[in-house]
């Protein structure tokens with residue numbers, strides 16, 4: 001479990017996170033939602049340790065984040081950032097192999113290769129493995145990067161998966177496949193999954209818990225099926241929204 005307790009973060013005099021508290025449980029997929037500039041990515045960066053909080057604390061399994069070594073963290077959690085510009089012509093397969101770097105000293109080439117190939121295949125990116133990464137389309141790059149983070153924690157139980165807009169470049173089918181895979185991995189390996197996202201339909205359908213941020217504070221949180229409602233959305237996005245009683249639900253079969 002991850003506990004975020006009374007976290008504040010400033011840049012200069014601007015308060016970007018204002019006394020944020022949240023808990024993220026193992027075996028659950030949690031969404032961080034809210035308008036542009038609400039502080040979602042900043043909160044995720046504080047949770048991953050790439051930003052140091054000004055006030056408050058973040059703990060993983062009851063231990064403060066700063067007490068973990070980088071090596072420990074790299075074998076416990078994987079992070080998919082929003083922008084990972086790569087201009088060097090690594091192949092897609094080499095990018096995914098980077099997910100196995102934390103285990104370099106315990107090298108088991110056969111296992112690493114199996115994991116890399118399996119995650120490439122699961123992300124429908126096997127056919128891209130020899131392609132130069134910078135030449136891939138936005139969605140293809142996102143799938144390869146997702147294979148990289150999956151490969152990093154593939155053989156770990158109770159690991160942590162932090163994803164900043166993992167489906168933003170994906171078409172409908174790949175969005176569905178990625179969310180199914182996240183849910184399946186989360187349940188089977190008891191992962192703690194935290195996703196920053198904008199797509200409220202995906203959040204409603206595929207996450208367990210949702211936190212709505214607005215102006216750097218938690219506006220509302222709870223079970224996704226309950227908290228993602230017209231009233232909350234109207235308040236958070238400052239846009240009158242009504243519930244469409246005769247909406248159409250498409251289901252993949």
Ligand SMILES: Nc1ncnc2c1ncn2[C@@H]1O[C@H](COP(=O)(O)OP(=O)(O)OP(=O)(O)O)[C@@H](O)[C@H]1O
Pocket residue numbers: 011016034035036037038039040041042043
């Ligand atoms: N280093 C920085 N210097 C100045 N302002 C910053 C810095 N980092 C973040 N901010 C500001 O803090 C606010 C929160 O940024 P953040 O990226 O966390 O928002 P977000 O909710 O993820 O937004 P989006 O949905 O647009 O990705 C924004 O107004 C942003 O401009």
